[in-house]
Amino acid sequence: MMKGVIVGAGFMGRTHLEAYASRKDAEIVCIVDRDEQKAKALTQAYGIEALAELSRALEEWKIDFVDVCLPSTLHKQAVVTALEAGAHVLVEKPFALSLEDADAMIEAADKARRRLMVAHVCRFMPQYQYLKQTVATERLGKSLIFSAWRLSETPGWSWNNWLNDKSLSGGTLLDLSIHDLDIANWLFGTPVEHRLKEIASPLKTGPSHLISSLGYPGIGAVTIEASHLMPAGYPFSAGFRLVTERGSLEWGTSAAQPGCLGEFTDQGERQIEIKEEDPYRREIQHFLDCLRTGKAFAISPREARLAVRTVAMLQDPGGCC
Incomplete structure (x- = not known):
């Protein structure tokens, strides 16, 4: 059974946790949130750990995947930390606030030879x-x-x-x-x-x-x-x-x-x-199935980058690459 960590104890973190709870091929062992009390409030019903730092979770367990449900500006740090620790990553949309951050996450996934999927539900x-x-x-x-x-x-x-x-x-x-x-x-x-x-x-x-x-x-x-x-x-x-x-x-x-x-x-x-059907459950089922089988994700990191680029082009058609 694959072991995973959810980073972020807000609405989307709760939504993803409920989806994983219906699976028999994956186990969420920890919720990470800088507000540890908020994480504990979410984990009580599931009997799992709550921590304030992702690094501690990565040290304590052998983690197969990390699910990042943080505010968008915090995606890059959590995603790169997880990838460098050898975990696969599912990260909520939008992929990043900037193309530079998106590129840094793609580069980290390529370097670590880990898989990265963006949750465009x-x-x-x-x-x-x-x-x-x-x-x-x-x-x-x-x-x-x-x-x-x-x-x-x-x-x-x-x-x-x-x-x-x-x-x-x-x-x-x-x-x-x-x-x-x-x-x-x-x-x-x-x-x-x-x-x-x-x-x-x-x-x-x-x-x-x-x-x-x-x-x-x-x-x-x-x-x-x-x-x-x-x-x-x-x-x-x-x-x-x-x-x-x-x-x-x-x-x-x-x-x-x-x-x-x-x-x-x-x-x-x-x-x-x-x-x-619950699209979040379908999305997470797809993520786990692809990790298990090696099949391609329905959305690649570069497709998710294109969505961020499209936003940048709309905001400044002449200033974006």
Whole structure:
């Protein structure tokens, strides 16, 4: 059985711990958080250790993998420490706040000959996998226009409110919109045009509402909308629309029945049922299965780097490599 450590006892650390608890091929032996009491509060129900330092956990156990669920600005240090100790790594999105940090983590993985996966969870959701298949097979013809959206009330749930501090989270573009930027890259490749319109509220510091326009060879237009400016209590909303030569495919809070994709052609509408599964459990199952079998991850570190590069290009089209 593989032994692992989760670094970070916040919402995502708890989510990942619950997913590992359902597995018989892996055991989380420790939760690491600089707030050791917070880590202990999370571990009590599972009967596992809580520590304040990752280095201590790596010394105390023979660790096969480390799952990093820290604020984005802390990813590099934890990831490189784990890799250099000989552990494989799963790290939450966004991969990094900068291309320099992403490159340092990729270099560390290559040097240590350890495996590194970035947790872009949307790739493990069946609606996005069906979308990917539709684009790749062109079963509805060539793609013409793709749009996606992700709207949330202003975050108020993060440790020390780090999500609303752009220096720690990268802001709405890097923290929230990167989900759909990665999906667009997965579908269409490397963008060659980047335009961003970002609106902030004078009443809120940090979050924003933004629309990104991306150009890819072979498709007319791609637009991505994201917001952390929705009022308190606004239901989280996400969705997409793909317009093709022979129809459209839609999913979201209003485009289809719950658990369904809506497909529209000249022959009419049909609802495509999708199996509702916990995407975090599917993501972690994939990570563990690939470690065991040696198969390639569904997302490579360089694909995750491309998402960070896409953000950098949107912010400064002329200043990024």
